[in-house]
Structures are given as C-alpha cells and as structure tokens.
Amino acid sequence: MAPGERFSQRRIGLTGGIASGKSSVGHWLAQQGLPVLDADQFAREALEPGRNATNTVLQRYGSAVQAKEAATIDRAAVGRIVFQDSAERHWLEQLIHPIVRDRFDQELTRHAEMPAIVLMIPLLFEAGLESLCSEIWLVDCDESQQLERLIARDGLSPAAAQARIAAQWPLSRKRVLADHVISNQGQPCAWQAQAMGLLSNPETPKPQRSTG
Numbered sequence: 621m622a623p624g625e626r627f628s629q630r631r632i633g634l635t636g637g638i639a640s641g642k643s644s645v646g647h648w649l650a651q652q653g654l655p656v657l658d659a660d661q662f663a664r665e666a667l668e669p670g671r672n673a674t675n676t677v678l679q680r681y682g683s684a685v686q687a688k689e690a691a692t693i694d695r696a697a698v699g700r701i702v703f704q705d706s707a708e709r710h711w712l713e714q715l716i717h718p719i720v721r722d723r724f725d726q727e728l729t730r731h732a733e734m735p736a737i738v739l740m741i742p743l744l745f746e747a748g749l750e751s752l753c754s755e756i757w758l759v760d761c762d763e764s765q766q767l768e769r770l771i772a773r774d775g776l777s778p779a780a781a782q783a784r785i786a787a788q789w790p791l792s793r794k795r796v797l798a799d800h801v802i803s804n805q806g807q808p809c810a811w812q813a814q815a816m817g818l819l820s821n822p823e824t825p826k827p828q829r830s831t832g
Contacts, residue, residue, distance in 0.1 A: 630736035631728075633753030635744040637791045638784055639770035641759045641804035645815060646740040652819060655731050659741040662723040663716050667693050673715055680711075703783045717747050724752060745797055746789055757818065758798035760791055761805050 634649070634656075636642045650656045666673045669691045677693055678686060681701065687694040702709040724739065731737050741749055750756065761769075763785075770781040795801055800818055804811050 627754040629732065629734065629754070631752060631754045632736065632738045633744050633750065633756040634738050634740045634759070635742060635756060635794065635798070636759035636804075637761075637766050637788055637794070638742065639766050639773055640761045640791065641811070642740060642742065644804075644809075645757070645759050645802060645811065646738060648812060648815065649738050649819070654736055654738050655727075655734055656738040656740055657724060657727045657731075659720050659724075659739075659743070662720045664695075665723070666716050666719040667695070673719060676715060677712070699784075703780070703787055706787075709787060713743075713747075717743075721747075721749070724749075728752070743788065745794055750797075755799045756797070757800045757802055757815075758791075758794050759804050759811070760795060760801045761803075763791060765805060766791070 632649070632654075634642055634646055646656050646658065665671075667677065668674060669689070674691065674693055677698065678691070681698070685694050685697040685701070686692070698712070702712050728737070739749075739752055741747070744750065744753070744756065766785060767778070767781055770776060770784065771778060774781070776784070802811050802814055802818075
C-alpha cells in the first residue's frame with residue numbers, strides 16, 4: 621500500500637498495557653464476528669519446537685531455558701532473563717518481531733475480503749506497526765490497577781510485575797497516540813457499551829499511517 625492510500629478494509633489495531641484488558645476486548649470482538657489476529661499467538665508459534673527462532677534461542681541461552689521436552693523452550697525462564705536485561709529483551713524482540721509481522725501480512729492477505737478485522741498487538745506502538753491499522757483502540761486503566769491485575773493474574777512479585785510493565789511504553793504515552801481510548805477502570809465488562817458504540821459507528825478509514 622502506497623503512502624496516502626486509503627484502506628479498503630476496516631483494520632482495528634487493539635493495544636494497551638500488559639494486564640490492561642486487551643484480551644477481554646479481543647475475545648468480545650471475536651464474539652461479534654470479527655477475525656482477531658493475535659500478535660502474542662504468532663509469537664508463541666514462532667517459538668514452537670523445531671522452529672528456527674526456537675533453535676536460535678536455545679543456542680543463545682542453552683539449558684537455562686530448555687524445558688524437559690527436547691527442543692522445547694521454557695517460556696517462563698526466557699521471561700525471567702529478558703525482563704531483567706533490556707539488551708536481551710531487545711535481542712529477542714529483533715528475532716521475533718519480523719516473524720510476527722510476516723504472519724500478520726499472511727493473515728491480512730487471507731482475510732482480505734472481510735469488511736473489518738482486528739489486529740491485537742500489545743507492542744503496537746513500540747514495534748512501529750501503526751501502518752497496519754486504519755484505527756487504533758487503546759484499552760486503558762490506571763497504572764495501579766495494571767500492577768494489581770498483573771500480580772494477581774501471573775502470580776508475580778511486585779518487583780517482577782513492575783519490570784514487565786516497565787518493558788512497555790507507559791499507558792500515558794500510548795493514550796495520546798490512540799484514536800480511541802476504551803476505559804477498563806471500573807467494573808468488569810463496563811467497557812462493552814463504549815466498544816459497541818465504536819464498532820457500530822465506524823469512522824471513515826484514514827490514510828495509511830506513517831511509522832516515521
């Protein structure tokens with residue numbers, strides 16, 4: 621797609637901070653009949669046994685990240701490494717992000733005839749993938765809620781949870797870049813009315829976004 625060309629398909633980029641509620645919104649959008657392309661799923665697939673990226677990770681970290689099953693990665697062990705060392709996290713992102721981007725391109729081609737599609741990408745802004753989207757929805761909550769939810773969800777210590785949050789752009793930085801901010805600060809599912817309104821009243825698709 622050339623710069624300035626308009627999308628013929630509505631592409632909703634769904635993003636937010638870790639534990640802000642993206643998956644809940646993505647699941648709801650899938651229930652409304654929209655295909656949901658999940659960057660986290662693509663990243664997990666990239667590190668399945670036998671994949672090139674899996675072998676590269678095992679070569680770099682060895683037994684420290686090898687699960688009991690041969691050629692299988694212990695994802696929790698990888699997480700402990702990369703969330704404590706920004707250089708290692710950058711190395712892993714440089715390995716995985718191009719694979720994820722290729723998978724998005726494949727799936728967008730496969731779903732080209734759909735009138736609307738959702739791209740659920742936690743690191744949408746960080747990875748510079750805005751150009752894939754005609755609009756961006758940010759699932760938002762207070763930073764204190766984000767920390768509490770992450771600790772409760774993943775059983776992390778406060779320090780470990782904070783390290784994972786710090787690895788992403790803060791929500792305050794993302795809010796000003798999003799087209800729509802979906803508040804997930806109140807009761808569970810209170811955001812659905814807002815999401816339904818956005819889904820029912822699409823705006824005119826925007827020109828292709830610049831990542832520069």
